[in-house]
Amino acid sequence: MSATALPRWAEIGLIPLVNLTLAFTVSGVVVALIGENPVEAMSIMLKGAFIYPGGLGYTLYYTTNFIFTGLAVSVAFHAMLFNIGGEGQASLGGLGAALVCLALDPFLPGLIVVPLAVLAAAAFGAGWALIPGYLQAYRGSHVVITTIMFNFIAAGLMVGLLSGPLMRPGQSSPQTREFAGGTNLAYLHDWARALGFDVASSPLNLSFLVALAAALGVWILIWRTKFGYALRAIGQSDPAAVYAGIRVPRMIVIAMAISGALAGMMALNEILGVQHKLILNWTSGYGFTGIAVALMGRNHPVGIILASLLFGALFQGGAELDFEFQTITREMVLMIQGLIILFSGALALMFTPVLGRIFAVLKAGRARDA
C-alpha cells in the first residue's frame, strides 16, 4: 500500500477535484448530445447560483439543507455505518417540529415554541434512526436495509397523518394549518436590510447559522472528544475497538441517533424557516444528496460545508436551467449528483492507485535529483 499512498493534500484536494471534473465532463457530454451548448449551460448555472439577484441567497438556502443531511451521513460513516435513511429521519423531524408548533403556538410566544420545536425535530429524527441502529447493534439486521424500509414507512406515515388527523380543518389538501407568525425563523435578508444593505429576498433564514454551528459541533464531537475517538476507532477496526473496551453496540445506537437528529434538523430550514406548515414530500430527496455531500466532503465538516455549497449552487443553478432552456431541466442536477456519488463514492478507489504511482515516480525523480 505504501507505494500508492498519496500526500494528504492530494487525498483531500486533488481526488475530489478529479471526481468532480469527471462528473461534469460526463454531464457536459450528455448536454452536448441533447444538442445544447454545455459551456452556455454551465455559465447560466453559475450566474443563477451566484450572480442574479437573490441567487446567492437561494444557493445558501439549499446549502443549509445539505449541511444538515451531509453531517448526518458523515457521523454514521465515521463508525462505518451507512445511514441512507436521511429522507425518513428528516420527514419525522418535520413532524416533530410541526407537532410542537401546532400544539403550543396558540398559547406560547415564538421565543419559547421555536427552541422546543427544534428539540422535537432533532428528537424525532434521532428516534427514527435509533430503531435501525438498535436493530443493527443488538438484533443483527443491516442498517442499510432497515433505513431504506424506514424511509418508506415514514412516507406512508406522513400521507396517513396529513390526509387524516393533521389535515388543516375544512380543507382537503394534505397539509397542516399554518403555524402562528411568531414561530417563523427570521429571514437573513430582513437582518441585512435592517443593517442597511440592499439585498434581494430569498428563503435564506436563521437555520443557515444553526447549520454552521452544527458543523462546528460535529467537528468538536468527532475530533475533540472521547466519544468521537471511540467512534472513529469502531470505524477503523471493530475488533480493535472491542479489545480496547469500547461498548460497540451502544456506540452504534448513539451514532445513529446523532445522525438522525442532524437529518431531522433539516426541518428547521424547510418547515420552520420557509413552509411554516407541514406538507408532503418536502424533503425532496435532500436526504440522499447528503450522501453525495458526505462523500465529496470526505466526511469532514469543512469539506461538507464546501460540498454543500457546491450542491446548493447546483440546485439553484439547475432551477435556472428550467427557465433558460427548453430541453434542459433541473433533473440534469440529479444526474450530476448520481455521477458524483458514482465517481467519488463507488469508484473512489479507481484513481488512487494511478495517482499514487504518478506521485511515487515524481518522488523518485526528486530523490535522484537531490
Place this chain on the structure above:
Amino acid sequence: MPDLWIDLLHILDATLRLATPLILCAMAGLISERGGVIDIGLEGKLLAGAFAAAAVASLSGFAMLGVLAAVLVGAALSLVHGFACITHKGEHIISGVAINILASGLTVVVGIALFQQGGQTPLLGPEERFGSIALPLAATLGGVPVFGPLYSELISGHNILVYIALASVPAVYFLLYRTTFGLRLRAVGEAPEAIDSAGLSVTRLRYGAVLIAGCLCGLAGAYLSIAHGAGFVREMSAGKGFIALAAMIFGKWRPWPVLFACLIFGFLEAIAARLQGTEMPVIGVVPVEMILVLPYIATVILLAGFFGQAIPPRALGTPYVKER
C-alpha cells in the same frame, strides 16, 4: 356466492399483475446477491428499463424493440455497477444509490430531449405495447361453474411478460440449483476463495450474475411502461424496486419463497387499491397507507429475527481480493 368468487378472482388477477415487476426484480436481486453483489440499484434499473422500453417502442413502433432496449439498458447499468463493485472493489451500496439517482435524473433529461413532454413518452398505441393473450379455450371454458372463471379470469388474459415473470422463477431455480454455473454462483457468494482456488474467475462469475440481474430488471421495466402501462411517466417505478428488495430478503434469497413474498406484497397492493376510500364496519375508512407500508414493516421485523431468520450469503458485499 358466485359474486364473491368472481370478486376474489379479480383481486387475485390484480395481485398477479402488480406482482409481476416485483417477481422479475426480486429474481434479479436474488441472482446478483447469491453471487455476492448487493443490489439496491434494482429501482434505478427498473426505472431506466421502463423508460428505454417506452421510448424505443414509441420511436420504432415495435414493442419487441422496446423490450430489447430495456434489457440492454438494464444490462448497461449493471455493467456500471459491476465496474464499480467488482473491478474497482467499490462500496456496493454507494454504487447502488448512485445508479438509482442517475436513473431518476437521466430518464427525465433524455425524455424531455426526445419527446418534449415534460419527461413522459407519448401514449403508446396497440402495436407498440403488449396486449393480453387469451389462452386456448378461455372463452369456451368461461361458462364452466367455479373453475371456468378461474381459468378465463385469472390464468388466461395476461400479457406475455406476466407469463415470463412466472416462468422466471423455475428458471432461476433451475439455474441456481441444477447447473454448474449455479453451483459456482452460489459458491462465489458464500466462499469466493474456494472458487478462486478451484481456478475459476470470481470476477467473471460475478459479472455474469449482475448482467443477468440487469436483463431481468429491464424486462420488469418494459412490463411497467409497455405492457401494464401505455407509456413512461416520471418516477413510474415508484419504489417497486425496493419492495422487490424487501421480497427478496423476506424470501430469504430462495426462488420459491421469494415468489411467495412477491405475491403477498402484490396482494397487499391489490387490496389497498380495492379498499381505497371505502368505509368498513368497525374500523371506518381503511388506512390504505398502512396497508401499503406493511411489506416494509414485515421485512424489518423479519430481519430483526423476531420471526424466522434471514441470513444473507456470507460474502455478500465484500469485494474479493486475491491473496498474494
